[in-house]
Amino acid sequence: MSGGRDGAALLNADRGLASEPRLLLGGPIATEIRAGLAEDFAAFKARWGKVPTLAIVLVGADAPSAVYLQQILRSCQKVGVDGRLVEIGGDVTPDAVCEQIERLNADPSVAGIIVQMPLPSHISLRTVIDSIDPAKDIDGIHPRNAGLLSLGYDGFLPATAQASVEILKRSGIEIAGKRVVVVGRSNVVGKPAALLLIREHGTVTVLHSRTRDLGHHTRDAEILVVAAGKPGLITGEMLSPGAVVVDVGINVVPDGAGGEKLVGDVDFDSARGVVSAITPVPGGVGPLTNALLLSHLLQAATDQEARR
Numbered sequence: 001m002s003g004g005r006d007g008a009a010l011l012n013a014d015r016g017l018a019s020e021p022r023l024l025l026g027g028p029i030a031t032e033i034r035a036g037l038a039e040d041f042a043a044f045k046a047r048w049g050k051v052p053t054l055a056i057v058l059v060g061a062d063a064p065s066a067v068y069l070q071q072i073l074r075s076c077q078k079v080g081v082d083g084r085l086v087e088i089g090g091d092v093t094p095d096a097v098c099e100q101i102e103r104l105n106a107d108p109s110v111a112g113i114i115v116q117m118p119l120p121s122h123i124s125l126r127t128v129i130d131s132i133d134p135a136k137d138i139d140g141i142h143p144r145n146a147g148l149l150s151l152g153y154d155g156f157l158p159a160t161a162q163a164s165v166e167i168l169k170r171s172g173i174e175i176a177g178k179r180v181v182v183v184g185r186s187n188v189v190g191k192p193a194a195l196l197l198i199r200e201h202g203t204v205t206v207l208h209s210r211t212r213d214l215g216h217h218t219r220d221a222e223i224l225v226v227a228a229g230k231p232g233l234i235t236g237e238m239l240s241p242g243a244v245v246v247d248v249g250i251n252v253v254p255d256g257a258g259g260e261k262l263v264g265d266v267d268f269d270s271a272r273g274v275v276s277a278i279t280p281v282p283g284g285v286g287p288l289t290n291a292l293l294l295s296h297l298l299q300a301a302t303d304q305e306a307r308r
């Protein structure tokens with residue numbers, strides 16, 4: 001399949017599609033959400049006399065998350081929230097991590113807690129997740145919030161999974177009744193995204209690393225959400241003409257000029273000749289994730305103040 005711009009245009013033209021797919025951009029949606037949040041956090045401050053704190057727990061200095069951390073701290077600043085980085089050395093015991101989280105649970109200035117992944121291998125993810133107060137678990141990783149989602153009740157949603165669905169809804173793409181395929185079944189992205197898409201009345205199939213003949217399933221998708229963490233996993237010939245693609249993957253790969261660049265899990269050049277709409281990487285789901293996380297922080301802070 002041709003990967004060039006002209007090839008993409010020709011393929012789409014042959015199929016009666018627009019010459020270039022619609023790009024589903026997260027940035028403008030995130031800017032709109034943040035503008036509303038800045039006002040809401042100002043009103044919160046006027047009402048309660050303080051700004052809520054988002055605690056970001058980072059265990060181990062070498063976690064490959066520096067870029068993400070800077071982004072979330074900048075987002076906090078933009079909406080008038082106090083972002084607090086809580087750095088814990090990588091050689092700590094699991095108990096010490098849980099004690100630190102319990103201190104944040106008890107701190108009335110902290111409204112939300114997120115824990116940066118991955119954790120050092122000697123620290124059990126389950127133990128750390130269980131120690132977060134569900135009322136402060138604004139990225140929806142605690143079993144209580146995950147359970148609420150699976151039952152279709154209100155709770156904190158994992159922000160990336162929510163962003164992958166929200167970008168469709170806010171772009172006016174109908175989900176109800178569509179054949180929706182999700183690639184990836186992690187607890188933080190694929191599985192919650194699938195549950196949210198079921199909630200939106202999609203007919204959802206979930207694929208994973210043991211799925212046989214991935215392309216057989218992806219070609220059936222009217223909407224494809226990909227969260228596998230494998231650059232170029234999905235190519236144009238694995239897509240059905242006119243499909244809508246949400247690429248959640250964020251992968252750092254060599255840029256061919258001695259540097260590095262970010263790419264998704266979908267091979268954009270071969271996909272764009274086939275699909276009707278696609279999220280770019282970077283600039284698609286990513287920007288929306290932080291904005292949604294901060295909207296969860298507002299909810300958490302408001303609930304906590306109302307209960308005091």
Ligand code: NAP
Pocket residue numbers: 160183184185186187188189190207208209210211214227228229230233248249250251285286287289
């Ligand atoms: P993860 O925990 O590694 O899960 C990856 C999932 O993909 C697993 O369910 C795995 O299947 C499946 N998978 C892996 N290789 C596959 C293959 N060849 N065919 C089919 N399925 C395959 O990753 P994650 O935390 O869900 O993250 C997924 C991607 O999203 C990553 O690129 C990550 O960087 C990105 N991400 C983006 C944002 C954002 O804001 N945009 C936020 C978080 C994560 P098994 O279950 O069988 O192993």
